[in-house]
Amino acid sequence: MTPKLQRVLFSLAILSWSAALLYFHASGRIVKYLAPDFRPIALAGGLGLAVLGLFNLLTAGEKADHDHGPSELNPWLAFLLMVAPLGLSIAWTKDEYSFAALSRKGLFDSPAASGASALAATRPPLTREELEKGHRRTADGFYEFNLIEIFLATGDREQQGLLDGMKIATEGKLAPDPAGEGKRARLYRLFVTCCAADSRAIPIALDLGGLPAAEVAAGGWAKASGTLTFPHEGGLIQPVLKVERLEPTAPPAEESFLRN
Amino acid sequence: MDARQDFALAFLSILFEGAPFILLGTLVSGLLDVYLPSGAMERLLPKNRVAAVLVSCLLGAIFPVCECAVVPVIRRLVKKGLPVSCGLGYMLAAPIVNPITALSTWKAFEGQSPLMMTGGRLALGYLIAVAVALIVLRLPVGMVLRPSMLAEPASSPDESPDESCCDHGCGCHGEAPDSSDGKLVAAFRSALKDFVDVGVWFSVGVALTALFNTGIAPGARWLDQVAQHPAGAPAALMGLAYVLSLCSTSDAFIAATLDRFSWGAKLAFLVFGPMLDVKLTFLYQSVLRKRFILALAAGLFVAIGTLSMLWQFWLTR
Numbered sequence: 334m335t336p337k338l339q340r341v342l343f344s345l346a347i348l349s350w351s352a353a354l355l356y357f358h359a360s361g362r363i364v365k366y367l368a369p370d371f372r373p374i375a376l377a378g379g380l381g382l383a384v385l386g387l388f389n390l391l392t393a394g395e396k397a398d399h400d401h402g403p404s405e406l407n408p409w410l411a412f413l414l415m416v417a418p419l420g421l422s423i424a425w426t427k428d429e430y431s432f433a434a435l436s437r438k439g440l441f442d443s444p445a446a447s448g449a450s451a452l453a454a455t456r457p458p459l460t461r462e463e464l465e466k467g468h469r470r471t472a473d474g475f476y477e478f479n480l481i482e483i484f485l486a487t488g489d490r491e492q493q494g495l496l497d498g499m500k501i502a503t504e505g506k507l508a509p510d511p512a513g514e515g516k517r518a519r520l521y522r523l524f525v526t527c528c529a530a531d532s533r534a535i536p537i538a539l540d541l542g543g544l545p546a547a548e549v550a551a552g553g554w555a556k557a558s559g560t561l562t563f564p565h566e567g568g569l570i571q572p573v574l575k576v577e578r579l580e581p582t583a584p585p586a587e588e589s590f591l592r593n
Numbered sequence: 594m595d596a597r598q599d600f601a602l603a604f605l606s607i608l609f610e611g612a613p614f615i616l617l618g619t620l621v622s623g624l625l626d627v628y629l630p631s632g633a634m635e636r637l638l639p640k641n642r643v644a645a646v647l648v649s650c651l652l653g654a655i656f657p658v659c660e661c662a663v664v665p666v667i668r669r670l671v672k673k674g675l676p677v678s679c680g681l682g683y684m685l686a687a688p689i690v691n692p693i694t695a696l697s698t699w700k701a702f703e704g705q706s707p708l709m710m711t712g713g714r715l716a717l718g719y720l721i722a723v724a725v726a727l728i729v730l731r732l733p734v735g736m737v738l739r740p741s742m743l744a745e746p747a748s749s750p751d752e753s754p755d756e757s758c759c760d761h762g763c764g765c766h767g768e769a770p771d772s773s774d775g776k777l778v779a780a781f782r783s784a785l786k787d788f789v790d791v792g793v794w795f796s797v798g799v800a801l802t803a804l805f806n807t808g809i810a811p812g813a814r815w816l817d818q819v820a821q822h823p824a825g826a827p828a829a830l831m832g833l834a835y836v837l838s839l840c841s842t843s844d845a846f847i848a849a850t851l852d853r854f855s856w857g858a859k860l861a862f863l864v865f866g867p868m869l870d871v872k873l874t875f876l877y878q879s880v881l882r883k884r885f886i887l888a889l890a891a892g893l894f895v896a897i898g899t900l901s902m903l904w905q906f907w908l909t910r
Contacts, residue, residue: 340782343789350612350792357609366606378613385616389785392778406793414793418800419608422601430602431595434807528606530806531839 339408340393346415348386353419354379365428368525368591429552430529432508440508440521440534443487443569461495475502475558480522481590483561483572484535493563493570501574502558503537504582509551516541520557520574525589535590537572544576556582596807603803607838611799611872615791618662623669623784627776635674642676646726649679650719653687660688660841660867664876665787671742671880677734682726688841688867689718698863701845710845710856713904714863721864721896725889737885739878790879798872802838820853827861827901830854831894834866841867857905865897 334342357363358376367375430438468476478501486492505520521536523529539557559576566573638645658666663684671680688694695711702710729737819825834844844866848859869890877886 340785343785346792347785347788350608353605354609354612357605363609366602366609371610374613375609378609378616381613381616381620385620385781385784385788388781392781395778396775406790411789411793415789415796418604418796422604422608424601425597426601426605427598428602430599430807433595434599437807527839528610530603530606530610530803531837 334408337393340389342408342412344386344390344393346412347382348390349416349419351379351382351386353423354382362428364587365529367528368589369587371527430532432551435508435521435534438523438532438534440519440536441510441512442534442536443567443571464495464499471502471558473558475500477501478503480505480520480537481524481535483537483574487563487570487572496561497563499561500559501561502556503574504554504556504585505537506588507539507551507553507555507579508536510538513541516543520555523589525591532589537574539579540573540575541579542575544579550581554582554584556580599807600800600803603806604799607799607802607806608796611795612792614658614662615665615788615795618658618665619784619787619791621658621662621666623780623782623787627780627783635676638676638679642678642730643727645676645679646682646723646730649675650682650686650722650726651690652683653689653691656687658687658691660870660873660876663687664873664880665791668742668787668790668880669783671738676730677737678726678730681729681737682722685725685868686719686722689864690715690722694841694845694867698845701849705849706856709908710859710863713856713860714845717860717864717897717900717904718867720900721868721893724896725892728892737881739880739882742880791876794875794879795872798838798870798875802836802871806837820858821855823855823902823905824898826854826858827898827905828894830858830862831865831898834862835870837866838870838872839866855905856908857901860904861897861901864901865893868893868897 354375357366358372358379363372363375432440465476468478470476476499480503483496483501483503486496503520505522508519508521510517510519518539518541519536520539521534523532524535525532540559556579557574557576558578559574562573562575563570564573565571638648667675667680667684670683671677675683695715698711698714699707701707735743815829819829830848837844845863848862854862874886874890877889881889
C-alpha cells in the first residue's frame with residue numbers, strides 16, 4: 334500500500350470517530366452516554382478529530398518536512414479495528430441498558446447492600462419539619478421527593494424514622510421485579526460518575542398491591558405516589574413505597590443522577 | 594440482543610470519554626515530534642541519572658495528562674531522546690501525580706478523610722513510579738522497548754530534529770522545503786500516525802472493557818465476599834481496577850463508594866488502575882515489549898498490594 338493511500342485510510346478512520354462524536358452531540362444522544370462535564374470535552378474532541386482527519390485527507394499527497402515510515406500495523410486491519418466496533422455499536426445501541434445489565438448494576442439489590450449508608454453518612458441531620466418545609470406538597474397531600482433521597486435514607490436510621498409512614502411522590506423509570514409476582518416493581522434512576530459504563534442503578538421497591546402497572550411500560554418514566562415504609566426484607570432494610578397512584582410522566586432533562 | 598445493546602452502550606460511552614484525551618496526547622506528541630529539538634527533554638532533567646528519575650516522576654505536576662494521553666506523548670519523547678527510565682517513570686506517575694487527579698480524589702473522598710486518601714495516593718504513586726524507573730535504569734533498553742521504538746531513536750541530543758527522528762529510510766531529508774507549512778503537515782501527519790497506532794489498541798481495549806463491564810455483577814458479589822480479607826481485598830480491587838479501566842481523573846468517585854473495603858484496598862485500586870488496566874495493556878504494546886509488560890504487571894501487582902496492606906496496617910495499629 335502506498336503511503337498516500339494509507340494516510341487516506343487512516344484519515345477516514347479518524348473522521349468516522351469524529352462523525353460519531355459530533356453526531357451524538359448534535360442529536361442530543363450524548364446525554365445518555367456522558368456526564369455533563371465530559372460532554373464539551375467530547376464535542377471538542379469530535380471537532381479536533383475532524384480537523385486532524387480532514388487536514389490529513391486534504392494533504393495526503395503533499396510532501397512534508399519529514400515523513401515517518403508507514404505504520405507497523407497492517408493498514409486495513411487498523412482501519413477495521415477502529416471502524417468496525419464503532420459501527421456495530423452505533424447500529425446496536427438503544428441508548429440504554431437492558432434489564433439484564435441493570436440487574437448487574439444493582440437494580441434489584443437493596444440500597445443497604447450498595448453503598449447507601451456511606452453516602453448517607455455525609456448528609457447533615459434533619460428534623461421532620463425541615464423535611465416537610467424543604468419539599469413541595471402536591472394538591473392531594475404527597476411530598477415530592479427525589480428518588481436518591483429515599484435511596485440514601487436506607488443508610489440513615491434517623492432519616493428512616495422521619496420518612497417512615499410519610500406520604501411521598503417520586504419519579505423514576507419503571508422496571509418489573511422478577512421476584513415480585515406482579516405485585517412488586519422497581520423505580521430507579523442511574524447514578525453516573527463519568528460515563529454510562531460506570532453507572533449504578535439507584536432503585537427503590539414499589540409495592541403495587543392490586544394496582545395495575547400496565548399504564549406505564551417497562552422502562553418508561555413514571556411518577557409513583559404512596560406511603561413510604563422501611564421493612565426488613567431478606568435481612569436488610571429496604572425502602573418500599575406502597576403505591577396508591579402510578580402514572581406515566583415525561584423524563585427530566587437530566588435523566589441520571591450525577592456526581593455533582 | 595440484550596447483550597449487543599449493553600455492549601454498545603458501554604463501548605460508546607468509554608470511547609467518547611477517552612477519545613478526546615488520546616487526541617490531546619497525539620496532538621502534543623505530533624507537535625513535540627516536529628518542533629521539540631532532539632534531546633531537549635534530556636537537557637531539562639538533572640545530569641545525575643537517579644536525580645533525573647526523581648524529577649521526571651514529578652513532571653505530571655507541570656504537564657498533567659491522564660493515562661490515555663500519556664502513552665503517545667511518551668512514545669514521542671523517548672524517540673526524541675528522553676531516557677527510557679525517565680519516560681517510564683513519567684508514564685506511570687503522571688496520571689496520578691498531577692493536580693487534576695489530586696483534586697478529584699479530594700472531592701470524591703470529602704467527608705471520608707480526603708487528606709489521607711489523596712496524600713496516600715500521590716505518595717504511593719510517586720514511590721512506585723520511581724522504583725520502576727530505577728529498575729529500568731539498570732536494564733538494557735532492548736529489554737524494555739519494542740523493536741519499532743528502537744528503530745527510530747534520536748542518535749544524539751545534538752542532532753537536528755529532522756536528522757534525529759528520520760533514520761528510518763524515508764528518504765525525505767533535504768527534499769522538502771523547511772517551511773512552516775511543511776512542518777505543520779509533518780506535525781499533523783505524525784499526530785495521525787500516533788492516533789491510529791494508539792487508537793487501534795484503545796478500540797480493542799475498550800471493546801474488552803465493555804464486555805467485562807456489562808457482565809461485572811457476578812464479580813461484584815464475589816468482591817463482597819473478599820472485602821474484609823486483608824490480602825484478598827486489595828488484590829480484588831486491583832483486579833477490578835484492571836477490568837474497569839477507569840480514567841485516573843474520575844476513578845476516585847468509584848473508589849469512594851466501595852464502602853465495604855478498607856482504606857488500603859481502596860488505595861491499591863487508586864494506584865494500580867492508572868498504571869495498568871485492560872486498555873493500557875493494549876496501549877503499552879505500542880511502546881513496550883510484551884515480556885516487559887508482563888513483568889511490569891506482576892511487579893506492580895505485588896508492590897502496590899504489599900504497600901497498601903502495610904499502609905492499612907499502619908493506619909489501624
